[in-house]
Structures are given as structure tokens and as C-alpha cells.
Amino acid sequence: MIAFKLHKCGHPDTHKLFKITGSKSESNRWLILQSLFSDLVLNNLSNSDDTRYLKKALDSTDHILDIGHAGTAMRFGTALFASQAGKSVVITGSDRMKERPIGILVNALQSIGAQITYLNKEGYPPLEITGKKLKGGTVTLQANVSSQYITALCLIAPVLENGLEIELIGEVTSRPYIEMTLSILKKIGCDIQWDENFDDNVEKISIQPIKNVDKLSQTVESDWSSTGYWYTWVAFQNIGYKISLESFYNDSMQGDSKLQDIYKNFGVETSFEGNKLILTKTSDTIDQQLHFDLTEQPDQAQTIFVTCLGLGINVELTGLHTLKIKETDRIEAMKEVGSRFRESVITTTSDSIKLILPHNSKLLHDFVVDTYHDHRMALSFAPLCKFTDVQINDPMVVTKSYPYYYEHLKSINVSITEI
Numbered sequence: 298m299i300a301f302k303l304h305k306c307g308h309p310d311t312h313k314l315f316k317i318t319g320s321k322s323e324s325n326r327w328l329i330l331q332s333l334f335s336d337l338v339l340n341n342l343s344n345s346d347d348t349r350y351l352k353k354a355l356d357s358t359d360h361i362l363d364i365g366h367a368g369t370a371m372r373f374g375t376a377l378f379a380s381q382a383g384k385s386v387v388i389t390g391s392d393r394m395k396e397r398p399i400g401i402l403v404n405a406l407q408s409i410g411a412q413i414t415y416l417n418k419e420g421y422p423p424l425e426i427t428g429k430k431l432k433g434g435t436v437t438l439q440a441n442v443s444s445q446y447i448t449a450l451c452l453i454a455p456v457l458e459n460g461l462e463i464e465l466i467g468e469v470t471s472r473p474y475i476e477m478t479l480s481i482l483k484k485i486g487c488d489i490q491w492d493e494n495f496d497d498n499v500e501k502i503s504i505q506p507i508k509n510v511d512k513l514s515q516t517v518e519s520d521w522s523s524t525g526y527w528y529t530w531v532a533f534q535n536i537g538y539k540i541s542l543e544s545f546y547n548d549s550m551q552g553d554s555k556l557q558d559i560y561k562n563f564g565v566e567t568s569f570e571g572n573k574l575i576l577t578k579t580s581d582t583i584d585q586q587l588h589f590d591l592t593e594q595p596d597q598a599q600t601i602f603v604t605c606l607g608l609g610i611n612v613e614l615t616g617l618h619t620l621k622i623k624e625t626d627r628i629e630a631m632k633e634v635g636s637r638f639r640e641s642v643i644t645t646t647s648d649s650i651k652l653i654l655p656h657n658s659k660l661l662h663d664f665v666v667d668t669y670h671d672h673r674m675a676l677s678f679a680p681l682c683k684f685t686d687v688q689i690n691d692p693m694v695v696t697k698s699y700p701y702y703y704e705h706l707k708s709i710n711v712s713i714t715e716i
């Protein structure tokens with residue numbers, strides 16, 4: 298296994314412009330829809346592994362499809378292949394993917410006639426799928442585990458003869474990702490109703506079928522989730538420091554665009570010049586005790602945790618119940634690696650993490666970041682090289698979402714050596 302050392306970089310270059318590629322969430326939704334409606338033309342698709350894996354699986358005629366670590370590709374692909382008559386595939390992924398549950402989605406698909414069997418452990422990939430022409434109807438599923446199950450069903454709904462009524466039981470998690478899916482479906486002409494008060498503790502999404510989509514060209518907005526690492530970076534710098542990122546819209550479909558508000562807490566202001574996003578450090582006055590509920594921005598947990606760790610701010614993050622089934626158990630990973638950076642007391646529950654720093658908490662020596670096959674461990678902890686050398690083990694995990702991350706860091710003067 299290789300490791301990178303990011304050498305302490307006290308005075309990085311400022312006024313840089315980075316081109317971030319398309320959102321992997323938007324890209325993977327559009328790719329599923331493009332395989333259903335070939336008249337869609339897509340621009341600025343993500344260059345992430347997750348999008349490359351999905352594209353490869355969709356273009357493949359192989360029986361065994363490996364989608365690596367890509368949760369969206371696994372969940373969206375399962376629904377797609379199950380609804381395609383004549384298709385017969387085994388869908389599998391990395392070792393970690395085989396530990397990420399999919400039973401809630403499989404049950405919902407089976408309830409409308411899908412033929413899916415587990416090849417290994419009940420409720421987990423790999424899956425054997427024999428595609429069938431599904432008619433649709435009503436499905437009921439738990440909504441508090443992963444929104445990706447719901448998106449997967451929504452994406453195939455337009456081609457089901459009777460459309461789909463999706464009853465969501467319990468508190469809906471990662472809601473902005475479902476909103477993104479429905480916004481995209483509306484763009485291709487779907488008629489959708491979302492009744493948030495359908496019944497006690499139940500919401501209902503109804504999607505009508507459509508025959509075809511008129512020729513439509515779509516440019517995917519760049520990835521807000523990747524901007525989080527630059528928000529952290531700017532938060533660590535002196536007043537006046539700025540960097541720019543493109544191409545972003547201020548009416549984004551991505552829930553992580555909430556970073557604009559969140560980082561005001563850390564003295565980072567966001568402005569737009571056309572589609573250019575400008576992040577500027579404007580203030581050093583920061584509350585020393587913060588709390589964020591990240592039910593709607595689960596992918597930013599590590600980012601915000603590291604920002605607080607670097608700035609020496611006590612914080613409690615809640616709403617993290619989905620983190621245990623992501624690329625690694627992210628709550629435990631943050632606790633372990635965070636405690637190696639500086640003197641601190643870090644406590645966790647199954648859905649929260651709390652960071653308490655003693656007065657004048659000192660940085661510890663020889664800071665090492667284990668990444669546990671999770672891109673967001675490397676991406677989020679790297680900016681701590683503002684304060685000390687950072688060793689990142691298995692650093693290329695970043696390609697899951699942000700392949701050019703280290704090139705971008707190098708271009709602002711971060712020295713990186715392989716060890």
C-alpha cells in the first residue's frame with residue numbers, strides 16, 4: 298500500500314481557480330435515464346470512479362457486472378436491470394459493497410414482481426437479476442436507511458406501465474437527494490406528486506409513466522460535495538484568502554450546496570461571478586461551541602468535523618444514522634483518526650459524534666490518516682496540512698469522487714511526496 302505525505306503548508310497560493318467536474322449524484326441519475334430514453338444528451342458528466350463504473354456496467358454485455366464501491370450504481374443499477382425484460386445479470390462490487398445492505402430495495406422491487414436472488418448473504422450484494430417487464434403499482438418501504446433505495450425506484454417509474462406509488466415509512470433521510478431525483482424526472486417531463494402528509498408517519502410519492510422524452514441536452518452542475526474540502530481549506534486561512542471553483546449554480550439541485558450557509562459559521566463567505574463560485578475567508582470570529590444536524594448533508598460529516606478539529610472548535614454532529622453503512626463506518630473512522638491529530642475527547646453514538654477540546658489543546662506528532670477504503674477520509678483530512686505534516690495511507694481512494702484532488706492541492710503549493 299502506498300502513502301502520501303502532505304507537507305505542512307502554512308502559506309498556500311491564493312486566487313486559484315479549480316474546475317470541478319460534474320456531480321456524481323446527478324450524473325448517475327442521468328445515466329440511468331439515458332439508458333431508458335436514448336434522446337438525452339449529457340455534458341459535464343462526473344469523472345469519478347462511481348460514474349465510470351456505472352457507465353461501464355450500462356454499456357456492458359457481460360453477465361457479471363462489477364460496480365466497485367459505487368453505492369448509487371449498485372442501487373440504481375439493481376432497479377434498472379430488474380425492470381429490463383431479457384436482461385440477466387449478476388451485479389456485484391467491492392468487499393465493502395457486499396456489506397452494504399440492499400434488502401429494503403430488493404423487497405420493494407420483488408413486491409412488484411422483480412426476480413432477484415441473493416448469491417451470498419441474504420439482504421446484501423451480489424445479486425442475480427433476471428429482468429422482467431414490470432407493471433408498477435404501489436410499493437412500501439422504510440425511508441430512514443438510505444434515500445438511494447427510493448431514488449432507484451423513482452428512476453424506473455416513468456417506464457412502468459402503471460407508474461409507481463411509493464409509500465415511505467418513517468423519517469425520510471437524505472431528503473435533498475430524493476428532491477434532486479424528482480427535479481430531474483420533472484425535467485424529462487414526468488408528472489409527480491409528493492404528499493408529505495399522506496398518513497401518520499407516511500409520505501407518498503406518485504410518478505406517472507411517460508412514453509418518450511423529446512431530445513434534451515443537459516449540462517450536469519459540478520459537484521458540491523467536492524467543494525466541502527475547499528470550504529475547509531479556506532476556513533483554515535487568513536482573512537482575505539480566496540479561491541474559485543466552477544461551474545456552479547446558485548439554484549443548485551444538490552443538498553450539499555447548503556455548505557454556503559454552514560461555512561458562514563467558520564468565517565467563509567460564498568459569492569458567485571456567473572457560474573464561478575468564490576470562497577473568501579472574511580472573519581475569524583467563530584462560536585467555540587457548534588452543533589449541526591446533518592440528516593440532509595450526510596456526506597459533509599467528515600468535512601465539518603475536520604474543520605472544527607483544525608480550528609479548535611467544540612462541535613456536536615447529529616443525524617448521522619446513515620454513516621455506518623457508507624464506504625466505511627464513518628463515525629468510528631472519524632473518531633479514530635481525529636483523535637490522532639490533537640488532544641481531544643471524542644464521543645460517539647450510533648448517530649452522532651461530539652468533539653471536545655481541552656483548553657489550549659496541543660497538536661500530536663506524526664499524524665497518520667487511515668482511509669479504510671473511504672474517499673472522504675482522505676479528502677476531508679488532507680486540509681489539516683495547513684497545521685502539520687499529514688500522512689495519508691492508501692491515498693488514491695479519492696478517485697471514487699474527486700480524481701484530481703492532489704493535483705489541485707499541488708497547484709496551490711502543497712508539497713506531496715510518496716512514501
Ligand SMILES: O=C(O)C1=C[C@@H](OP(=O)(O)O)[C@@H](O)[C@H](O)C1
Pocket residue numbers: 321322323369442443444445448470471474595596619
Ligand atoms: O442519491 C445519491 O446520489 C446519494 C445519496 C446519499 O446516500 P444515502 O441516501 O444512503 O444517505 C449520499 O450519501 C450519497 O453519497 C449519494
Ligand SMILES: C=C(OP(=O)(O)O)C(=O)O
Pocket residue numbers: 366367368369370596623624673698
Ligand atoms: C456515500 C457515498 O457514496 P455511495 O453511497 O454512492 O457509495 C459518498 O460518496 O460519500
